[in-house]
Amino acid sequence: MITGGLGHLGSQLIRDFSTCVGVDELVVVDNLATQRYCSLFDLSSPVPIRLIESDLLDAPLTRVFDGAACVIHLAALTEPELSLKKPREFTELNYQLTQCVVEACVSSATDLIFPSTTSVYRNNYDTSALEPGSSLLTGQTPYAAGKLSEERLVNEQMTNAGLSFQILRLGTLCGFSAGMRFHTAINRFCWQAVNGQALTLYDGTRELVRPYLTLTDASSLVGQLLLGNRKDSSVANAVTLSLPLASVLDLLERECEIRSIPLRTELITAPAPHMNHVFIHSSDSLASQLEPISRLRLAIRETLNRLSRI
Numbered sequence: 001m002i003t004g005g006l007g008h009l010g011s012q013l014i015r016d017f018s019t020c021v022g023v024d025e026l027v028v029v030d031n032l033a034t035q036r037y038c039s040l041f042d043l044s045s046p047v048p049i050r051l052i053e054s055d056l057l058d059a060p061l062t063r064v065f066d067g068a069a070c071v072i073h074l075a076a077l078t079e080p081e082l083s084l085k086k087p088r089e090f091t092e093l094n095y096q097l098t099q100c101v102v103e104a105c106v107s108s109a110t111d112l113i114f115p116s117t118t119s120v121y122r123n124n125y126d127t128s129a130l131e132p133g134s135s136l137l138t139g140q141t142p143y144a145a146g147k148l149s150e151e152r153l154v155n156e157q158m159t160n161a162g163l164s165f166q167i168l169r170l171g172t173l174c175g176f177s178a179g180m181r182f183h184t185a186i187n188r189f190c191w192q193a194v195n196g197q198a199l200t201l202y203d204g205t206r207e208l209v210r211p212y213l214t215l216t217d218a219s220s221l222v223g224q225l226l227l228g229n230r231k232d233s234s235v236a237n238a239v240t241l242s243l244p245l246a247s248v249l250d251l252l253e254r255e256c257e258i259r260s261i262p263l264r265t266e267l268i269t270a271p272a273p274h275m276n277h278v279f280i281h282s283s284d285s286l287a288s289q290l291e292p293i294s295r296l297r298l299a300i301r302e303t304l305n306r307l308s309r310i
């Protein structure tokens with residue numbers, strides 16, 4: 001059961017999980033507010049995918065969740081920078097969405113996977129800050145502060161109900177999916193590069209280290225949790241690699257050189273002063289045969305390849 005399953009992450013999960021042994025049906029609730037019909041194109045799923053086109057606040061969630069092995073709750077307003085302009089709308093609506101999902105999980109006794117964000121860390125990650133109630137967590141934007149409140153809600157209500165839950169603090173997602181967007185760092189740079197636009201960098205951030213998560217890693221991690229490796233309830237970081245912006249640009253530059261795409265940059269003012277340095281170690285659970293840096297390079301390469309005719 002996936003809420004917001006037509007978005008950047010969800011469109012990949014519905015493809016990957018529909019071919020997993022042990023999955024009998026995928027149910028997606030999405031209100032299509034972001035018009036990502038393209039997420040449903042060319043599905044070749046061996047298991048049925050049922051779309052419930054509805055706002056989460058209007059859907060009979062307890063009935064819909066009943067019998068599901070797990071709910072993956074992705075539906076949210078998801079633009080951190082927009083949350084600076086409309087902080088209340090963001091935090092209140094996202095909280096309401098998570099509240100109705102948690103209530104329905106409790107009523108239907110269903111486990112929950114909840115994606116939070118590494119932006120809940122104001123500065124460097126500290127292991128004592130994993131607890132959702134930790135005073136070391138403040139959130140860098142209203143969006144991230146809202147995620148913290150939602151984490152607390154999930155933690156309290158699911159624990160009280162004796163249900164299992166996983167909170168995953170995702171690094172910035174990058175890489176291709178059918179429902180992808182280009183509003184965050186690496187994906188936006190790929191879009192700007194192939195379109196001959198200057199890469200817009202926030203002034204003074206070249207050395208800023210931020211955590212990134214490839215879509216492939218995100219999907220494999222959620223898959224592991226879903227299909228059996230679910231531990232007891234936990235909060236975890238999900239990160240392929242933390243890198244300074246300058247290193248991200250190096251990776252992109254090398255990929256662009258191969259394609260004879262010239263790069264130029266333009267410095268702009270950051271929308272908020274608190275886009276801070278956050279270093280988080282690559283997640284152990286994301287071990288793979290490829291080095292994290294190679295996985296990041298592949299995410300960039302595939303995105304550029306998909307746009308190669310522009």
Ligand SMILES: NC(=O)c1ccc[n+]([C@@H]2O[C@H](COP(=O)([O-])OP(=O)(O)OC[C@H]3O[C@@H](n4cnc5c(N)ncnc54)[C@H](O)[C@@H]3O)[C@@H](O)[C@H]2O)c1
Binds near residue numbers: 054056115174184
């Ligand atoms: N993209 C990232 O870099 C990133 C990083 C950290 C955490 N996350 C979190 O991961 C989750 C998925 O992110 P994403 O990038 O796939 O988001 P997305 O915006 O691409 O997708 C969200 C989906 O939810 C749907 N939706 C929104 N409001 C809804 C409502 N009221 N009822 C039903 N459907 C609704 C939208 O139509 C959309 O298809 C979000 O919770 C996001 O906060 C994302």
